[in-house]
Amino acid sequence: MRTNLSSQISLNHVSPRYYKPENAVERSVLTRLEKIPTDIFETIEEGVRRIADEVAAKIQERQREGKFCTLAIGTGTSLRPLFTELVRRHKDEGLSFRNVVVFNLYEFYPLTEGNGSTFGQLNSLFLSQTDIDRQNVFTIDGSIPQNAISEHCRLYEQRIQTFGGIDIVLMGIGREGNIGMNEPGSHASSPTRLILLDATSRSEAARNWGVDNLPPCSITMGVQTILSARKIYLLTWGEDKADIIQKAVEENVNDTLPASFLQLHNNVNVCIDLAAASHLTRIQRPWLVTSCEWNDKLIRSAIVWLCTLLNKPILKLTNKDYNENGLSELLALYGSAYNVNIKVFNDLQHTITGWPGGKPNADDTYRPERAKPFPKRVVVFSPHPDDDVISMGGTLRRLVQQGHEVHVAYETSGNIAVGDEEVTRFMHFINGFNQLFDNGQNETICNKYAEIKQFLAAKKEGDMDTRDILTIKGLIRRGEARTACTFNNIPLSRCHFLDLPFYETGKIEKNPISEADVEIVLNLLREVKPHQIYVAGDLADPHGTHRVCTDAVFAAIDEEKNAGAEWLKDCRIWMYRGAWAEWEIENIEMAVPLSPEELRAKRNSILKHQSQMESAPFLGNDERLFWQRSEDRNRGTATLYDHLGLASYEAMEAFVEYKPI
Template identity: 75%
Template sequence: NIHTPDGSISQDEVIEHCHAYEQLIAAEGGIDIALLGIGRMGNIATNEPGSTLSSTSRIILIDQTSRDEMTNSFGTQEQVPPCSITMGIHTLLSAHKLFITAWGEEKSDIVEKIVEGPITDAVPASFIQTHNDAKFFIDLSAASKLTRIVHPWLVTNCEWNDKTIRAAVVWLCQLKQKPILKLTNKDYNENGLSELLARYGSAYNCNIKIFNDLQHTITGWPGGKPNADDTNRPERALPAVKRVIVFSPHPDDDVISMGGTLRRLVQQNHDVHVAYETSGNIAVGDEEVTRFMHFVNGYNQLFCNNEDQVIKKMYADIKAFLAQKKPSDMDTPEVRTIKGLIRRGEARTACTYNGVPLDHVHFLDLPFYESGKIEKLPMGEKDVEIVRALLQKVKPHQIYVAGDLADPHGTHRKCTDAVLAAIDLEKEAGAEWLNDCRIWMYRGAWAEWEIENIEMCVPMSPEELRGKRNCILKHSSQMESAPFLGNDERLFWQRAEDRNHATAELYHSLGLACYEAMEAFVRYIP
């Protein structure tokens, strides 16, 4: 009862084979249910942009974006075929029911185009809008750009709370191109926000409330300001010196995501620890290994009279392995270890630049990451216990974790799950240190927190932003040669700066202080 197009036939037979496949579908009474995922370009099955509404089963060329997406499934891009046999748009839409799935923030833009955008062959999945019985099954991250999530007051009766009110006022400011305190009753009435006028009595009252809420998120004291009234501050004043753990999924996420804040915490004399949760060895190019092995071999020749036989043998073995390595080959344990050492060295250099003592730099090397492949192992008890042991040792007053779950390979999510699971176990065990600990979530190079969710925003001067950039640049293996820069051609320091500039500009456009850049955080409550 399984009928799949035969991808092994010769190209001369494809047209006849596809015609026979369509006839088989018809002979079986058509498709009752089609269960489909969607690609980042809006492709369904492998119907790439340009596929027409009338298209049926056929051979199609796979574009570069789809090839990149398939890399996870195939293990390497070199094994992704250039072409695919696929059902057509017409074939799929003839199904009685359609079920479409999408997960994660990386699919949010295309979900918004498919569900709410114009119907066009540039986004083949947009034709689903014409189907009489199609349902999307998506998580909140994939739905995050839909109007019903971003601007629910435009499509339904809205349940007003602090977050939705802040989101509505910011949206109105952007629509009218006005700062918060210049919005009028007329602005609210003409744009469907009269409920807020009824709630607060006037635009003035609502404006002041939201302006103050946003003003109170801004702080130059991410660890709390000693001897100050902390009633309206994101962080408490006491203890004046806090023990802090910054959890970084990869050995550079700390400086990319919160480098300015980390540096500020150190300068304000807090006891800062940085915990790198994975080795990050998958993201090191082979040329970096070659460069470091040349150095080690040269060191052996110059300072050891070329007598260290272990180094000589390893150099020869690794040189031979890399010379014959195919794109689909997994690195040897020795090569992975060297790649991990490269990233450790870069992380230590960055921490030293930021003033973090080296005995406060922890490399957790969580087991789930060490599969040797892009596809990781499931996060398990061993990962959680490693994190928990560090928490028990440090007993932090502040924890910073990655909230940027758009990481294309899922490492951020698994690392954050491990930290939160460890915290839950400590809470169940009645750990006293948790009673005086706050958990802050940062985002990385892929996205920023929506302004309605931001609870702490740390400003940076031009000099501080330059310091953050210098720190990111310490991770030299992650510059142009990094294998996983993704679809965004900007380097990590450029992405981070653009994101931090944009946050500062948004605050300024709303009538708040004008800063060079800002890093944003959301508090997590276990």
């Protein structure tokens, strides 16, 4: 059973010529805007093997010299595949780490019982599975008194020097461009020190370590300490780091982006996969650095970029515009700006449809969806109980209004995203109901009310909820989802709560996807046999749940495909995105316009999820509420189409088709 199919989605075919140059001259041309040597790999596995080769070679070189090999290692998610490969080489190929000295790159502060320790993660994922001499493993102490921190940091730096300095630093990059735990504003001369973590770093760390009650600070190797290493590898994988990688590699050195200080080092390598490289110029806008292998998506991307750069609609672009902005190749291919303009204009025009389920009795040659069969059976998969209306509430409502049989499948309970005050409010209601209509005679309700009230009164930050409280929180979200479905005229019989097991840990950290999760999805698909499936395409989802849910759906579809299921042959799968980001316009294959009234109805659908308004635990650093983020995103898509010279709409929801791999 393939449970990682989302990682194989490639929306844009990238020519290997852009990331695997054949010689040094070609590489210098492609990378002329890059200020740090950057290696791009097709897969994480390929990248990890390359780095493991080089680390192993350095360790063995030092062994032959009879010397220690000193590593400074972080513990972010980007390093975990490398740990797995190094451990495999130790167990299967006899790679010895006896001469390796390890310094932990950072540790949370203050550490108390129940806090997440980065050294604990490093030990579990790597150290304990190799033959590293424990006397050669050094970590920052996150439990020392505050007045001892300065001396502790000085001695840590001194210890590094006693081993001759650091041979190799292995680290990832944070969403704010952090290296180690050096926050924006850190100086190039900063040593090992205590630093206050900002909200973004704490949120990312909580996701990476699966710890709900992270300490507010970290003791981290400073930028100067990292730059003093003889070799630095910065690893990261996946599209969620694409933007920050582009800034670190291509923009100027700036203390608001600590990773940019790596430009000052003479032996550093950024190692990334194609997804993480997607915003680098040679991948995203290759026409600015080399001749291109043009395809429809790259042409669309180039023309949209040119329109944005010049603030012109598509049909007003001229030959001069193309020639002055690196796109003269397109003039040679198509003869004139007019020919390219018409091609791209029609291409984008054909993505727009007011009939997301297909228009019956109409020519569907240039429509995103086919006219038949009509009506269609539709399943909308919603990772949390509000993603359906946040992400595609307008399309959902239109599918119902246009006569299709719409089912909504809520994949997880969403119970950890409900505040305790919501539980208190509902318990007050239940207890009051009992008092009014049963004279308080129901002892079970009275006892449970007292028990939950007592637990919540004594609950400390980081304490896990009891199973009863999690059940109540899940019921609150179910009720809100049912209310939203009723508002959108979806019968409750078509409202499915899957409660996938991977989610039910009661903590931020979830279990890996399992066959049990896939089987639940599979049973629903076999029951409905849909003609359309809508699924979350938030592959850079900051909480990870969306991606796991999508993998469960894709795995179920894959099983049906392998089994030769007839229904799947007449089914199309559309991916939407949520409150966090929108599809790039070159990838949009269906854009559903919304009128002002439809956008208002979508907002009202989202507002049915009252527990997810101001007090929701996972609103993040963005101060906008979910309905505000959603509206801004949908209006932004419509504005982009408008500025390109297409029809002007109030808002648009966008989709990309997924073709089973």
